Amino acid sequence: MWKKIKDWIELRIGLDELVRTQLREYRVPKNINIFYTLGFVAVVAYVIQALTGFFLLVYYVPQSEHAFRSVQDIMTKVPYGWLFRQMHVVGSNLMVIVLILHLLAVLFMGSYKKPRELTWTSGGLMLATVFLFCLSGFLLPWSQLSYWATTIVTTMPTAFPYVGDFVANILRGGDYISGSTLNRFFALHVALLPPILVTLIGFHLFLIRRIGISSSPFGEAIEEAEPWVGYRHEQYQGQPFFPHFFLKEIFMCMVYFVVMFFFITFMPTFFVPDDANIQADPLRTPTHIRPEWYFLAPYQMLKLIPNKFLGISVQVIFVTVFLLWPFIDTKEKKNILKRPFLLGVILCCLALWTVLTIWGRY
Template identity: 65%
Template sequence: MTMLKAIKNWIEVRIGLDELVRDQLTEYRIPRNINLFYSLGTVAIAAFSIQVLTGIVLLVYYVPHPDHAFKSVQGIMMDVPYGWLFRQVHAVGSNLLVIVVALHMLSVFFMKSYAKPREMTWLVGFAMLLLTLTFCLSGYLLPWSQLSYWATTIVTNMPTAFPYIGDYLTEFQRGSSQVSGATLGRFFALHVMLLPALLVMLLGIHLFLIRRIGISRPPFGPGGQERVEWTQFHHESYPDGMPFYPHYIAKEVFMIMVYLSAMFFIIAFLPTLFSPADANIPADPFKTPAHIKPEWYFLAPYQMLRVIPSKFLGITLQMIAITVLFFWPFLDRKEERNILKRPVLLGGFIGALLVWIGLTIWGNF
């Protein structure tokens, strides 16, 4: 104990550890009407951390070459001690990460937490959502199975809808005219080098903005309708709020446990939910599987391109939708934060969500 106390005192003298804990945890106040949806950001960070840790383990044994990629993945599953568990956690976790990040963005939209002065927080968060989808796309090809090969072929073929530059964009993604070893090399480099660095950078900016500006008060419940004039910068504080630690941290830990429970439930009882039969067959560029389709999070845009006769019109509508969502904080100038009091916006929100779910289900058949 004397040694530990000496180490603590050494750190305390240099960085003021006790003051840091007080300012950032025990005496840091958040709104009393805060809800569990606010913890989805922390769940997403925990999920991403799990992906990094399991990905490092898989990286030790994975061989990014068309002749060896599939065999190396099968070797991880069959020969490496607990390799099957690490791979399942990574595969299931990638799908759950998309769900968590999407739910986080939906909850931010629903509670209008993107409003002034948090426009930059929304922009960075939306960029992180797009980056997460790119992460999943690049990692999906790496097992080099029939499923991953042809699903990647479909997704990377979408830019061909653009006139003049479509073919160039597709070939730039793939490194050749079709999905090949060059594509595998590019996607591997993206997945393990460029994308992690970009996501960590954006995550750092995102957390800085949240702590610098302060957590937004939910528009529902006591104090939800209070309006603050933002004519100059100030940290939004809640002197009458509840302590961040231990009250809110307990909620975050609970939600992380829910996430882990869902993950291990799928691994234990639904192991093939995200790994159908074609995921266990090596890639064959000369044999197209029946009913091939992209991964579920790309089914809606894929089905939209199938429904609309003009591929260019379909991809243009999707780009417009993404652009509108990205810049939504600057387009929504209404002062009312409670979406339940804005029937037009609420109807559009629910309608868009139902269309997306409907297209996803439709595209699965």
């Protein structure tokens, strides 16, 4: 009976062939390290966000009069509601951290170079989409924290002359954060951003399968020996992706869950502080208001540069250079240790980002 079902499926879908070509015969370079698993961890992190988000959606009420109460009910009355909410909140922060680490790994390994330019740019667009996810999701609990943090972030575009106020008004659905903003952000969060991110992930993964994973410039040289001539990853003698490398990816996903449950168990208020448990009150500004940690650096930069237009222009230039980086850095040399100037610039940018983030926090 089982064989009959298997044959029926095999004839129509060719599952065995798919598993053979896509898993067992698929090869990855021998010298890739644990940092090459972070993209997979990001995929898993997004799946967790989508699943926990779905469960939250069952009880969440997207109206400003009821949103706060519904989230409190999820935390206190719905069976395991607290767990799904904590997984979603902690997961959103961890996903940003995983993406930053993935991006740094790709940057330091020089994996964005020809022919992987579009892999990088699609990754950059995914990072921007994830930030939009975080921005829109943060307002949904309609707490003091979410209301005022969103007020700050949505004020940032107003530094742009002419179009700034228009963009901010479109985002907020008015001059300030209101029930209309909540409706807009809810629609963005659950209806528009998920298909955009899924499409981008599909494109990113397609490119990775099409071109193959790059070999590491550190350790045993593989690709460096001869110039890149075409799509030859199918032929080269790497290690099997399945189960060898796949097990490493699963191990890193376990580490991800350990970190997530560490926060949920031992530091449950780290990402859900006191202000997150007070209903939004547009008439009462809290003493310390600041955006989420990943928006602190641009926020602090805007505060420090007296000319707002200059401040926002610097950031737009930075984002453009970031997205187009593989088209700007076209040198073939992948090993960043052999390029001290570039290494210095990248380390300076990282130090600046860290200092601005800490400064913005305190």
